[in-house]
Amino acid sequence: MTKTILEMRSITKTFPGVKALSDVNLDVREGEIHAICGENGAGKSTLMKVLSGVYPHGSYDGQIFYNGEEQHFRSIRDSEHKGIVIIHQELALVPMLSIAENIFLGNEQAKSGVIDWDETRDGARKLLRMVGLSEDPNTLVTNIGVGKQQLVEIAKALSKQVQLLILDEPTASLSEKDSQALLDLLLEFKKQGITSIIISHKLNEIARVADRVTVIRDGRAIETMDTDQITEDRIITLMVGRSLDDRYPSRVPQIGETILEVKNWSVFHPMHRDRQMIKNINITLRKGEVVGIAGLMGSGRTEFAMSLFGKSYGQKITGEVLMHGKKIDTSTVGRAIENGIAYATEDRKTYGLNLIDHIKHNITIANLPGVSRMGVIDDLTELDAANDYRKRTNIRSSSVYQTTGNLSGGNQQKVVLSKWLYANPEVLILDEPTRGIDVGAKYEIYTIINELAAQGKAILVISSEMPELLGITDRLYVMNEGRIVGEMPTSEASQEKIMRSIVRAEGKAS
Incomplete structure (x- = not known):
């Protein structure tokens, strides 16, 4: 029988006025990938912070047993000393330090109090190879993409002789390609005997890699199930306490006159003056209409939205913005708001709140x-x-x-x-409005979008999730490499048709 490496018994954690965890039990087997699911605020991250010592022993009730021994972790350093390493959703890397410096930060390779840089770089190279990266260890973290930064975090965990790796929403900000690479890496770690706990809202990813799933709802562990019992519908029902037969609320569109027109919109990179990011985009939004922009990571969707909203991105911006047929000034955020345009950023923690x-x-x-x-x-x-x-x-x-x-x-x-x-805007631009949130909260966001459309607002939704765009919009634009390469009513759209527009555009460009 497989050994139980971790057991958390009757964990209860209370904040002022809120019981975040109530008598939660969790057991994790050695060498498995154990997924934890639940709505936002269900207590998933809180449970992992208790385990890793972020919330120290004495600040919660209950017991933690690791490798058969009761643990009293008073800090992250205590849990890491035992081989338990947590990677939070917000990466803990220092952008202006090198990859090697980040990997061994707090765990410096030193002799007699002096850092051995040769050993640091050599050690970093070995760890980077283990996670599939070929980057120079001297490269600054700020110069690599988010997907590679996530792998650097994992390399950092491996440097601490990790036995139990905890990943909190590891693919929330990654492209499809980077997400698949990360999941493949977890499966490889499993072959090497490393145990993983993954918190994720992406149920298709959980079904792919997890051996068991524990669902937490309202601070309580509802059920733990094996792989052969896992279905998306069952997990959703357990998460939200009800069946979501239709993940997208129904809506009867009442589309009126054109509210917003953007004509010949072009934007250059904020630092590289000769690099054109947005190339002569033309779009229209109508009263009561939900319009989506589909495209792959790096297609320019966010750059377009930010440049439109107060020229928050880019330089050498040209083109016209018309509201109700009259040209308006959106050259600053204040003027964009005054003219009835609002923009909910994809990065709510840095720019939205x-x-x-x-x-x-x-x-x-x-x-x-x-x-x-x-x-x-x-x-x-x-x-x-x-x-x-x-x-x-x-x-x-x-x-x-x-x-x-x-x-x-x-x-x-x-x-x-x-x-x-x-x-009270007339036009609302929503950039990745449901990124990193669970299916129950997503449904509530979709309902709000429907209500706004019913009030006559024009809504532009940018999303990397094609099923979401197909489920909530009336019309779709497709972007690729800074251009609009397709437009279609959502009733005639499909994931295949969207990808065909992108592939054809790339074929013409090559």
């Missing part, structure tokens, strides 16, 4: 005149507005005074949406 401030201020920040009198903020008006939008978007929190950084990813995204809804 002030994580150290509470929900109330985050909701009203884009429309301070709406909560002010004679230039002075009226606290009661602001409180009423924040509570109203908290209720409208179903933000799960103790109050609007809860710190935004302590919310789950799905609830943070609802705060971003609330901020822009309160600004």
